[in-house]
Amino acid sequence: MKHLMAIAAFGALIAGGAMAADLKEWRQAKAAPVNAADTDLGDFRWEARPVIVMADRADDPDFTAQMKVFRDEAEGVADRDMLIVTDTDPGAQGxxxxxxxxxxxxxxxxxxxxxxxxxxxxPVSMARFAEIIDAMPMRQREMRDGG
Known part of the structure:
Protein backbone atom coordinates (compact mmCIF):
# COMPACT_ATOMS: atom_id res chain seq x y z
CA MET A 1 0.00 0.00 0.00
CA LYS A 2 1.32 3.41 -0.97
CA HIS A 3 2.10 5.92 1.74
CA LEU A 4 -0.62 8.51 2.28
CA MET A 5 -0.39 11.29 4.85
CA ALA A 6 -3.62 12.41 6.47
CA ILE A 7 -4.82 15.96 5.98
CA ALA A 8 -4.54 17.87 9.22
CA ALA A 9 -6.62 20.77 10.43
CA PHE A 10 -4.75 23.73 8.98
CA GLY A 11 -6.45 26.97 9.80
CA ALA A 12 -7.99 26.54 13.25
CA LEU A 13 -6.67 29.30 15.49
CA ILE A 14 -6.47 29.04 19.23
CA ALA A 15 -8.08 31.96 21.04
CA GLY A 16 -5.79 34.40 22.86
CA GLY A 17 -4.73 33.30 26.31
CA ALA A 18 -4.48 29.64 25.34
CA MET A 19 -2.30 27.48 27.52
CA ALA A 20 1.19 26.73 26.22
CA ALA A 21 0.30 23.04 25.74
CA ASP A 22 -2.69 24.01 23.58
CA LEU A 23 -0.54 26.36 21.51
CA LYS A 24 2.07 23.64 21.03
CA GLU A 25 -0.63 21.16 19.90
CA TRP A 26 -2.07 23.73 17.48
CA ARG A 27 1.36 24.43 15.98
CA GLN A 28 2.03 20.70 15.57
CA ALA A 29 -1.37 20.15 13.91
CA LYS A 30 -0.82 23.14 11.63
CA ALA A 31 2.56 21.72 10.63
CA ALA A 32 1.23 18.21 9.91
CA PRO A 33 1.85 17.04 6.35
CA VAL A 34 -0.86 16.68 3.71
CA ASN A 35 -0.97 14.38 0.70
CA ALA A 36 -0.23 15.96 -2.69
CA ALA A 37 -3.07 14.01 -4.31
CA ASP A 38 -5.55 15.63 -1.90
CA THR A 39 -4.14 19.15 -2.17
CA ASP A 40 -4.74 22.03 -4.54
CA LEU A 41 -1.96 24.52 -3.80
CA GLY A 42 -4.17 27.29 -5.17
CA ASP A 43 -6.29 26.91 -2.05
CA PHE A 44 -3.33 28.11 0.04
CA ARG A 45 -2.12 30.98 -2.17
CA TRP A 46 -1.30 34.04 -0.05
CA GLU A 47 -2.00 31.95 3.10
CA ALA A 48 0.80 29.37 3.27
CA ARG A 49 4.24 28.50 1.97
CA PRO A 50 3.92 24.95 0.64
CA VAL A 51 6.95 22.70 0.91
CA ILE A 52 6.52 19.75 -1.42
CA VAL A 53 8.49 16.65 -0.46
CA MET A 54 8.63 13.95 -3.13
CA ALA A 55 10.24 10.53 -3.25
CA ASP A 56 9.74 7.29 -5.10
CA ARG A 57 8.74 5.52 -1.90
CA ALA A 58 7.82 6.35 1.70
CA ASP A 59 10.84 4.55 3.15
CA ASP A 60 13.32 6.54 1.04
CA PRO A 61 16.08 7.60 3.51
CA ASP A 62 16.08 11.21 2.28
CA PHE A 63 12.28 11.43 2.57
CA THR A 64 12.42 9.99 6.09
CA ALA A 65 15.16 12.43 7.10
CA GLN A 66 13.29 15.43 5.67
CA MET A 67 10.07 14.50 7.43
CA LYS A 68 11.99 14.14 10.71
CA VAL A 69 13.27 17.70 10.28
CA PHE A 70 9.69 18.94 9.98
CA ARG A 71 8.45 16.87 12.94
CA ASP A 72 11.33 18.04 15.14
CA GLU A 73 10.83 21.67 14.09
CA ALA A 74 7.01 21.82 14.03
CA GLU A 75 6.95 25.21 15.75
CA GLY A 76 9.27 26.77 13.16
CA VAL A 77 7.21 25.21 10.36
CA ALA A 78 4.00 26.68 11.77
CA ASP A 79 5.55 30.08 12.57
CA ARG A 80 6.58 30.46 8.92
CA ASP A 81 3.20 29.32 7.57
CA MET A 82 4.78 26.31 5.90
CA LEU A 83 2.40 23.65 4.57
CA ILE A 84 4.16 20.30 4.19
CA VAL A 85 2.87 18.41 1.14
CA THR A 86 4.07 14.87 0.47
CA ASP A 87 4.08 12.60 -2.57
CA THR A 88 5.67 9.16 -2.41
CA ASP A 89 3.71 7.57 -5.24
CA PRO A 90 5.40 8.21 -8.60
CA GLY A 91 2.80 6.01 -10.29
CA ALA A 92 -0.01 8.41 -9.35
CA GLN A 93 1.41 11.12 -11.65
CA GLY A 94 -0.46 13.93 -9.89
CA PRO A 123 17.16 16.93 2.71
CA VAL A 124 17.16 20.54 3.90
CA SER A 125 17.61 21.72 7.49
CA MET A 126 15.03 23.91 9.16
CA ALA A 127 17.78 26.50 9.64
CA ARG A 128 18.20 26.70 5.84
CA PHE A 129 14.44 26.99 5.28
CA ALA A 130 14.29 29.71 7.95
CA GLU A 131 17.15 31.59 6.28
CA ILE A 132 15.42 31.50 2.88
CA ILE A 133 11.92 32.29 4.13
CA ASP A 134 12.97 34.97 6.61
CA ALA A 135 14.73 36.85 3.78
CA MET A 136 11.53 37.03 1.71
CA PRO A 137 9.92 40.49 1.61
CA MET A 138 6.50 39.13 2.60
CA ARG A 139 8.01 37.32 5.61
CA GLN A 140 9.88 40.49 6.56
CA ARG A 141 6.52 42.31 6.66
CA GLU A 142 4.95 39.46 8.66
CA MET A 143 7.72 39.62 11.26
CA ARG A 144 7.53 43.41 11.44
CA ASP A 145 3.71 43.41 11.72
CA GLY A 146 3.62 40.46 14.12
CA GLY A 147 1.81 38.17 11.60
Missing part, protein backbone atom coordinates in the same frame (compact mmCIF):
# COMPACT_ATOMS: atom_id res chain seq x y z
CA UNK A 95 -0.41 17.56 -11.00
CA UNK A 96 2.53 18.51 -8.75
CA UNK A 97 4.63 15.58 -9.92
CA UNK A 98 3.95 16.58 -13.51
CA UNK A 99 4.91 20.21 -12.87
CA UNK A 100 8.03 19.55 -10.79
CA UNK A 101 9.28 16.39 -12.56
CA UNK A 102 11.32 15.01 -9.65
CA UNK A 103 13.90 12.30 -10.22
CA UNK A 104 13.85 10.38 -6.96
CA UNK A 105 13.86 12.59 -3.87
CA UNK A 106 13.13 16.29 -4.15
CA UNK A 107 12.01 19.09 -1.84
CA UNK A 108 10.49 22.31 -3.20
CA UNK A 109 9.68 25.51 -1.31
CA UNK A 110 6.79 27.45 -2.85
CA UNK A 111 6.17 31.04 -1.82
CA UNK A 112 2.80 32.43 -0.84
CA UNK A 113 2.60 33.86 -4.37
CA UNK A 114 2.70 30.32 -5.83
CA UNK A 115 6.22 30.45 -7.31
CA UNK A 116 8.94 27.89 -6.55
CA UNK A 117 11.54 29.74 -4.48
CA UNK A 118 13.99 26.93 -3.70
CA UNK A 119 14.52 23.27 -4.49
CA UNK A 120 16.95 20.58 -3.43
CA UNK A 121 17.62 16.94 -4.28
CA UNK A 122 18.76 16.26 -0.70
Missing amino acids: DLRGQLSPDGFGVYLVGKDGGVKFSSQS
Whole structure:
Protein backbone atom coordinates (compact mmCIF):
# COMPACT_ATOMS: atom_id res chain seq x y z
CA MET A 1 0.00 0.00 0.00
CA LYS A 2 1.32 3.41 -0.97
CA HIS A 3 2.10 5.92 1.74
CA LEU A 4 -0.62 8.51 2.28
CA MET A 5 -0.39 11.29 4.85
CA ALA A 6 -3.62 12.41 6.47
CA ILE A 7 -4.82 15.96 5.98
CA ALA A 8 -4.54 17.87 9.22
CA ALA A 9 -6.62 20.77 10.43
CA PHE A 10 -4.75 23.73 8.98
CA GLY A 11 -6.45 26.97 9.80
CA ALA A 12 -7.99 26.54 13.25
CA LEU A 13 -6.67 29.30 15.49
CA ILE A 14 -6.47 29.04 19.23
CA ALA A 15 -8.08 31.96 21.04
CA GLY A 16 -5.79 34.40 22.86
CA GLY A 17 -4.73 33.30 26.31
CA ALA A 18 -4.48 29.64 25.34
CA MET A 19 -2.30 27.48 27.52
CA ALA A 20 1.19 26.73 26.22
CA ALA A 21 0.30 23.04 25.74
CA ASP A 22 -2.69 24.01 23.58
CA LEU A 23 -0.54 26.36 21.51
CA LYS A 24 2.07 23.64 21.03
CA GLU A 25 -0.63 21.16 19.90
CA TRP A 26 -2.07 23.73 17.48
CA ARG A 27 1.36 24.43 15.98
CA GLN A 28 2.03 20.70 15.57
CA ALA A 29 -1.37 20.15 13.91
CA LYS A 30 -0.82 23.14 11.63
CA ALA A 31 2.56 21.72 10.63
CA ALA A 32 1.23 18.21 9.91
CA PRO A 33 1.85 17.04 6.35
CA VAL A 34 -0.86 16.68 3.71
CA ASN A 35 -0.97 14.38 0.70
CA ALA A 36 -0.23 15.96 -2.69
CA ALA A 37 -3.07 14.01 -4.31
CA ASP A 38 -5.55 15.63 -1.90
CA THR A 39 -4.14 19.15 -2.17
CA ASP A 40 -4.74 22.03 -4.54
CA LEU A 41 -1.96 24.52 -3.80
CA GLY A 42 -4.17 27.29 -5.17
CA ASP A 43 -6.29 26.91 -2.05
CA PHE A 44 -3.33 28.11 0.04
CA ARG A 45 -2.12 30.98 -2.17
CA TRP A 46 -1.30 34.04 -0.05
CA GLU A 47 -2.00 31.95 3.10
CA ALA A 48 0.80 29.37 3.27
CA ARG A 49 4.24 28.50 1.97
CA PRO A 50 3.92 24.95 0.64
CA VAL A 51 6.95 22.70 0.91
CA ILE A 52 6.52 19.75 -1.42
CA VAL A 53 8.49 16.65 -0.46
CA MET A 54 8.63 13.95 -3.13
CA ALA A 55 10.24 10.53 -3.25
CA ASP A 56 9.74 7.29 -5.10
CA ARG A 57 8.74 5.52 -1.90
CA ALA A 58 7.82 6.35 1.70
CA ASP A 59 10.84 4.55 3.15
CA ASP A 60 13.32 6.54 1.04
CA PRO A 61 16.08 7.60 3.51
CA ASP A 62 16.08 11.21 2.28
CA PHE A 63 12.28 11.43 2.57
CA THR A 64 12.42 9.99 6.09
CA ALA A 65 15.16 12.43 7.10
CA GLN A 66 13.29 15.43 5.67
CA MET A 67 10.07 14.50 7.43
CA LYS A 68 11.99 14.14 10.71
CA VAL A 69 13.27 17.70 10.28
CA PHE A 70 9.69 18.94 9.98
CA ARG A 71 8.45 16.87 12.94
CA ASP A 72 11.33 18.04 15.14
CA GLU A 73 10.83 21.67 14.09
CA ALA A 74 7.01 21.82 14.03
CA GLU A 75 6.95 25.21 15.75
CA GLY A 76 9.27 26.77 13.16
CA VAL A 77 7.21 25.21 10.36
CA ALA A 78 4.00 26.68 11.77
CA ASP A 79 5.55 30.08 12.57
CA ARG A 80 6.58 30.46 8.92
CA ASP A 81 3.20 29.32 7.57
CA MET A 82 4.78 26.31 5.90
CA LEU A 83 2.40 23.65 4.57
CA ILE A 84 4.16 20.30 4.19
CA VAL A 85 2.87 18.41 1.14
CA THR A 86 4.07 14.87 0.47
CA ASP A 87 4.08 12.60 -2.57
CA THR A 88 5.67 9.16 -2.41
CA ASP A 89 3.71 7.57 -5.24
CA PRO A 90 5.40 8.21 -8.60
CA GLY A 91 2.80 6.01 -10.29
CA ALA A 92 -0.01 8.41 -9.35
CA GLN A 93 1.41 11.12 -11.65
CA GLY A 94 -0.46 13.93 -9.89
CA ASP A 95 -0.41 17.56 -11.00
CA LEU A 96 2.53 18.51 -8.75
CA ARG A 97 4.63 15.58 -9.92
CA GLY A 98 3.95 16.58 -13.51
CA GLN A 99 4.91 20.21 -12.87
CA LEU A 100 8.03 19.55 -10.79
CA SER A 101 9.28 16.39 -12.56
CA PRO A 102 11.32 15.01 -9.65
CA ASP A 103 13.90 12.30 -10.22
CA GLY A 104 13.85 10.38 -6.96
CA PHE A 105 13.86 12.59 -3.87
CA GLY A 106 13.13 16.29 -4.15
CA VAL A 107 12.01 19.09 -1.84
CA TYR A 108 10.49 22.31 -3.20
CA LEU A 109 9.68 25.51 -1.31
CA VAL A 110 6.79 27.45 -2.85
CA GLY A 111 6.17 31.04 -1.82
CA LYS A 112 2.80 32.43 -0.84
CA ASP A 113 2.60 33.86 -4.37
CA GLY A 114 2.70 30.32 -5.83
CA GLY A 115 6.22 30.45 -7.31
CA VAL A 116 8.94 27.89 -6.55
CA LYS A 117 11.54 29.74 -4.48
CA PHE A 118 13.99 26.93 -3.70
CA SER A 119 14.52 23.27 -4.49
CA SER A 120 16.95 20.58 -3.43
CA GLN A 121 17.62 16.94 -4.28
CA SER A 122 18.76 16.26 -0.70
CA PRO A 123 17.16 16.93 2.71
CA VAL A 124 17.16 20.54 3.90
CA SER A 125 17.61 21.72 7.49
CA MET A 126 15.03 23.91 9.16
CA ALA A 127 17.78 26.50 9.64
CA ARG A 128 18.20 26.70 5.84
CA PHE A 129 14.44 26.99 5.28
CA ALA A 130 14.29 29.71 7.95
CA GLU A 131 17.15 31.59 6.28
CA ILE A 132 15.42 31.50 2.88
CA ILE A 133 11.92 32.29 4.13
CA ASP A 134 12.97 34.97 6.61
CA ALA A 135 14.73 36.85 3.78
CA MET A 136 11.53 37.03 1.71
CA PRO A 137 9.92 40.49 1.61
CA MET A 138 6.50 39.13 2.60
CA ARG A 139 8.01 37.32 5.61
CA GLN A 140 9.88 40.49 6.56
CA ARG A 141 6.52 42.31 6.66
CA GLU A 142 4.95 39.46 8.66
CA MET A 143 7.72 39.62 11.26
CA ARG A 144 7.53 43.41 11.44
CA ASP A 145 3.71 43.41 11.72
CA GLY A 146 3.62 40.46 14.12
CA GLY A 147 1.81 38.17 11.60
